[in-house]
Amino acid sequence: MPECAEDDCEAPAAVRLHVPWAENREVCVAHARALVQRDGVVAEPLDADGDSWL
Numbered sequence: 001m002p003e004c005a006e007d008d009c010e011a012p013a014a015v016r017l018h019v020p021w022a023e024n025r026e027v028c029v030a031h032a033r034a035l036v037q038r039d040g041v042v043a044e045p046l047d048a049d050g051d052s053w054l
């Protein structure tokens, strides 16, 4: 399991974010919830059970 791509975050990455203005990144659930609020960001769960994070 990769780590969250955000600085100073060591949580396991659970979601891949497709970010229109930057490269895609894999982040933890907490960071995904924050970042997906922004326009155009799409969150893709990394595993089959990922739907539960919503």
Ligand SMILES: [Zn+2]
Pocket (backbone or CB within 6 Å): 004, 005, 006, 009, 010, 011, 027, 028, 029, 030, 031
């Ligand atoms: Zn994180």
